[in-house]
Amino acid sequence: MKAVCWNGKTDMRVETVPDPEILNPRDAIVKITSTAICGSDLHLYDGYVPTLKKGDILGHEFMGEVVELGREVRNLSIGDRVVVPFTIACGNCFFCKKELWSLCDNSNPNSWIAEKMMGHSPSGLFGYTHMMGGYAGGQAEYARVPFADVGPLKVPDGMSDDQVLFLSDIFPTGYMAAENCQIEPGDTVAIWGCGPVGQFAIQSAWMLGAERVIAIDRFPERLLLAQTWGRAEIIDYEEVDSVLDVLNDMTGGFGPDACLDAVGMEAHGTTFDAKLDKTKQNLKLTFDRAHVLREVIMACRKGGTVSLAGVYAGFVDKVPMGAAINKGLTFKMGQTHVHRYMRPLLERIQNGEIDPSRVITHRLGLDDAPWGYRTFRDKEDDCIKIVLKPDGNGHFHAHGGNGHSHSHGPNGGNGQEYDA
Amino acid sequence: MREDVTARSLQRSTGSYDPSLEGYLGDEESSSLMTRVGQAAMIVSGAALVALAARKRSWSTLGLAAASAPLIYRGATGNWPMPERIAQRASDVVAAVPIETAVTIGRPAGELYRFWRQFENLPRFMKNLESVTEIDGRRSHWVGKSALGLKLEWDSEIVEEREGALLSWRSLPGSDVHNAGTVFFEQATGGRGTVVRVSLDYQVPGHFLGQAVGKMLSGTTQQQVKEDLKRFKELIETGEVPTTDGQSHGTRSLIGRIHNPI
Numbered sequence: 213m214k215a216v217c218w219n220g221k222t223d224m225r226v227e228t229v230p231d232p233e234i235l236n237p238r239d240a241i242v243k244i245t246s247t248a249i250c251g252s253d254l255h256l257y258d259g260y261v262p263t264l265k266k267g268d269i270l271g272h273e274f275m276g277e278v279v280e281l282g283r284e285v286r287n288l289s290i291g292d293r294v295v296v297p298f299t300i301a302c303g304n305c306f307f308c309k310k311e312l313w314s315l316c317d318n319s320n321p322n323s324w325i326a327e328k329m330m331g332h333s334p335s336g337l338f339g340y341t342h343m344m345g346g347y348a349g350g351q352a353e354y355a356r357v358p359f360a361d362v363g364p365l366k367v368p369d370g371m372s373d374d375q376v377l378f379l380s381d382i383f384p385t386g387y388m389a390a391e392n393c394q395i396e397p398g399d400t401v402a403i404w405g406c407g408p409v410g411q412f413a414i415q416s417a418w419m420l421g422a423e424r425v426i427a428i429d430r431f432p433e434r435l436l437l438a439q440t441w442g443r444a445e446i447i448d449y450e451e452v453d454s455v456l457d458v459l460n461d462m463t464g465g466f467g468p469d470a471c472l473d474a475v476g477m478e479a480h481g482t483t484f485d486a487k488l489d490k491t492k493q494n495l496k497l498t499f500d501r502a503h504v505l506r507e508v509i510m511a512c513r514k515g516g517t518v519s520l521a522g523v524y525a526g527f528v529d530k531v532p533m534g535a536a537i538n539k540g541l542t543f544k545m546g547q548t549h550v551h552r553y554m555r556p557l558l559e560r561i562q563n564g565e566i567d568p569s570r571v572i573t574h575r576l577g578l579d580d581a582p583w584g585y586r587t588f589r590d591k592e593d594d595c596i597k598i599v600l601k602p603d604g605n606g607h608f609h610a611h612g613g614n615g616h617s618h619s620h621g622p623n624g625g626n627g628q629e630y631d632a
Numbered sequence: 633m634r635e636d637v638t639a640r641s642l643q644r645s646t647g648s649y650d651p652s653l654e655g656y657l658g659d660e661e662s663s664s665l666m667t668r669v670g671q672a673a674m675i676v677s678g679a680a681l682v683a684l685a686a687r688k689r690s691w692s693t694l695g696l697a698a699a700s701a702p703l704i705y706r707g708a709t710g711n712w713p714m715p716e717r718i719a720q721r722a723s724d725v726v727a728a729v730p731i732e733t734a735v736t737i738g739r740p741a742g743e744l745y746r747f748w749r750q751f752e753n754l755p756r757f758m759k760n761l762e763s764v765t766e767i768d769g770r771r772s773h774w775v776g777k778s779a780l781g782l783k784l785e786w787d788s789e790i791v792e793e794r795e796g797a798l799l800s801w802r803s804l805p806g807s808d809v810h811n812a813g814t815v816f817f818e819q820a821t822g823g824r825g826t827v828v829r830v831s832l833d834y835q836v837p838g839h840f841l842g843q844a845v846g847k848m849l850s851g852t853t854q855q856q857v858k859e860d861l862k863r864f865k866e867l868i869e870t871g872e873v874p875t876t877d878g879q880s881h882g883t884r885s886l887i888g889r890i891h892n893p894i
Contacts, residue, residue: 217882227882235879236872267882284871302870306738306824318866321874324859336874348879356879359870 214602215269215352216581221259222589224582229269232348232356237284240360242294246373247274247350249581249598250298250381251407252523254589255477256340260499261525263325263343271600272298272338273380274350275373278364285361294364296357297550298381300336300347303362307335314547319359320345329526334547351581353602365554368562374569375561377599378412383568384553386412386474389521390420392544393470400424400463402511403444404504405474406434408571408597409521413474414442415566426462428455430480433573433594441570450482459511467513476522479503485530502528509536520545571597577604731813731832731854735861737868738825741817742796744868748815749799757863757873760856776809784808810835828864830857 217227232241250273255261275295278288288294301308301316308316316335320326323333325343336358339349348356357364367376386409393401401417403410406429417425427438428447435446445462452458459468480486481503489501508518509532518541536543560566573596576584584598737744747753751764751772762775767787776784786807792800792814802812813832820827834853863873 213880215880215882219882225882229880229882232880233878235875235877238870238872265881265884265888267884267888269881300874302866302874304738304869306736318870319874321876323862324855345874346876348876348881352880358874 213353214578215348216271216578216600217266218256218264218268218270219266222257222586224257224270224585226579226581227267229352232354234280234282235356236358237282238359238361239282240278240285240288240357240364241280242274242276242296242350242355242357242364243279244274244276244350244353244355244602245293246276246377247271247352247600247602248377248380248382249273249351249584249588249600251409251588252476253339254585255523255525257585257589258478260477260493261341262499263341263346265342265346268339268342268346269348269352270339271349271351271355272340273377273382274338274355275367275377275380276355278360279354282360287361288364288366292364293367295367295376295379295554296338296350296355297363297365297379297384297554298338299363299547299550300338300345300358301362301551302359308362311549311552313549313551315549322346337547351578351600353578363551365558368558371561372569374572374599375567376558378408378568378571379550379554379557379561381548381550382408382571382597383412383557383566384550385409385521385548386414387416387419387553387557388546388548389413389472389474389519390416390422392517392519392521392546393417393420393422393472394517394542394544395420395422395470397421398423399469400426400466401470401472402426402428402459402468402508403472403474404428404508405476405522406431406438406442406446407474410434410472410474411437411442411571411596412568413472413521414438414444417472418443419560419565426459426468431591434591434596437571437596455507456511463513467511467516469513470517470519471508471512472519472521473504473508474521475504476520477501477524479505479522481507488530498529499526500524500528502531506530506532509539509541512539512541514539515541517542517544572599574598576600578602729834729853731834731857732830733854733858733861734827734829735858735865736820736824736827737865739868741819741826744826744828745796745799745817747868748864749793757867758860759863771804786810828861830861832857 213229213231214226215229217225217229219225234241253270256264256270275293278290278292278294281288281290297313299314299316300319301313302318305317307313314335319336320333321336322342322345326333329343334344336345336347338347338355339351340347347358365379389409390401390413393399395401395417399422401422401424403413403417403425406427410427410429414425414427425442425444426447427435427442427444428449429435429438430448430450435448438444439446447455447458449455477500479489479501483503485506486501486503489498489503492498493501502524504522505520505524505528512518516539520543561568573594574584574587576598578600581600584600587593587595588598751766754764755761760777762777762783765773767773770790772788774786774788786809787804788801789804790799790801792798796817798814798816800814803810811832811834813830816829816831818827818829866873
């Protein structure tokens with residue numbers, strides 16, 4: 213089969229590899245119909261997350277058709293259409309029983325690496341680092357799904373891939389991040405980062421009862437989507453002297469009740485700390501550029517909540533803990549407990565409360581994935597979200613967000629040079 | 633003259649002989665020297681030093697490579713490249729390496745005890761174990777795997793067993809690997825199941841290089857036991873041991889091919 217493989221920093225190649233096989237009784241094999249490139253894949257693409265190996269198949273947002281089942285999977289049938297959560301969870305352990313699915317105790321075969329780095333191991337993840345299990349990902353024609361009796365969600369008839377694909381990660385991730393804001397009636401929620409997760413966090417903040425939502429970014433197309441689809445007030449941080457001052461002004465001196473970081477470890481910023489982080493990262497002195505983490509702490513109102521959805525990999529410094537302590541902030545964070553949110557969010561899609569496909573700007577074939585990674589990373593071509601279609605019916609770009617389509621792209625113009 | 637001095641200094645540096653272990657491991661064997669485990673370890677660590685030197689290409693690592701030659705020689709031939717008497721005296725010592733680790737498993741102690749007591753089950757989660765065969769009610773025959781495909785065999789006997797609480801064993805004379813240990817099954821707090829605690833001693837070769845390697849290996853072995861216990865938990869709680877062995881991937885680099893999992 214064809215698969216998108218990481219071959220070193222910014223070197224993605226489409227390779228022909230053996231088809232996956234059932235390795236354990238609770239496995240399933242899924243023929244992938246849609247898969248996406250996630251913002252967290254870009255951290256891998258840029259080589260900022262340790263324990264990736266050349267030849268690893270990436271991709272953790274995918275769905276498709278069940279084509280093979282291990283003998284212990286009884287709730288699925290061959291031919292079922294399923295969306296697969298990016299966190300792999302056994303459903304049996306202490307953590308799964310508490311619905312802390314992304315903390316599953318039994319799904320990471322390389323838990324010892326994570327234990328050395330972090331004290332304890334979170335769940336295994338698809339298409340991520342070997343510290344997180346090293347499971348082959350879903351940017352391929354087929355994928356092996358462990359604990360398939362627990363994770364995959366059957367797609368009701370009549371729903372399209374585009375409608376349900378993002379239940380695999382970014383919709384639940386945005387939703388959990390908003391839930392972590394502990395929103396109360398009357399609250400103002402500020403959201404840093406208007407990428408796909410930020411967009412879903414905006415949508416979810418409204419669902420959870422926020423009175424105001426403020427979105428912060430620097431890319432016009434993302435701010436536009438946050439404003440039009442998300443009905444958020446927007447701040448272009450490159451256009452203001454101080455995001456903190458603007459937020460204080462907007463909230464009459466209070467500061468937002470909850471501040472949500474949907475950016476993570478590759479934050480850009482115009483302040484001194486952001487530039488220092490960038491230098492340190494270039495010198496391999498740190499994995500993380502934590503500018504947004506610092507800013508959410510400083511911006512949040514006293515007694516408010518900081519919600520972290522963006523990925524951090526290692527150690528961060530210059531975090532204003534004094535501010536966090538003295539302002540009595542609550543911190544909520546974590547990889548998404550996807551399993552917990554799939555069904556309720558599916559219902560919201562079915563009820564017509566939300567159309568997740570609005571974030572899609574590009575649909576490509578697998579062969580165009582290397583171009584897609586670069587374009588998504590560089591925010592070129594107004595790229596917000598890329599969906600890959602392994603059956604080859606991609607090859608066009610359409611702006612879900614604001615409704616116009618592009619005529620140039622990987623196959624029309626300069627894209628070929630990026631193909632492996 | 634020089635030989636004697638060398639021998640004395642070698643003996644001093646070996647240090648921690650534990651006489652109490654002698655009876656435990658069997659008289660005959662406590663004075664026996666290099667087990668095949670040690671031998672394999674010698675070759676592997678020697679080869680690792682050479683590989684390291686080859687990769688780094690620096691003077692200091694070249695020194696390491698030179699130092700590795702005796703290790704490989706010893707591993708391959710069973711003899712140190714030095715006069716026999718010195719080698720003999722230098723390695724006339726054994727040391728026990730204690731290992732302690734624990735894991736919490738969400739099942740009752742009795743169930744876990746019964747699974748463990750069926751020794752045939754152990755290779756399902758102990759990675760370096762090929763098979764265990766019961767000889768009679770107390771004794772069993774163990775076959776292990778080690779580096780370079782070396783087969784290690786030993787007999788073990790149960791020293792004490794308390795249904796649902798603990799199981800104690802030791803290896804018998806004539807074993808390739810000498811070990812003694814206990815596994816305790818204790819009720820966890822908060823209804824979280826059972827804490828399985830393993831306490832294990834195993835013998836390392838006694839000469840000073842052996843001890844250095846032994847120390848290095850004890851970390852590895854502690855880690856190995858810890859991972860085995862984790863797999864025990866995974867198997868019991870989920871019915872399988874999670875794995876990526878045999879999954880698809882693209883072209884690996886040379887290092888990626890020989891070095892697993894990262």
